[in-house]
Amino acid sequence: MERGVIASPALIDITFDGFMMK
Incomplete structure (x- = not known):
């Protein structure tokens, strides 16, 4: 997860x- 945040925090x-809304 951390890697993804660093790769694209906006995404x-x-x-x-969306996940929280769901």
């Missing part, structure tokens, strides 16, 4: 937002 932020 993770959007995915996290």
Whole structure:
């Protein structure tokens, strides 16, 4: 997960937002 955040924090932020909303 950390690697993904470093690779693309914006993408993770959007995915996290969607996951939390779900």
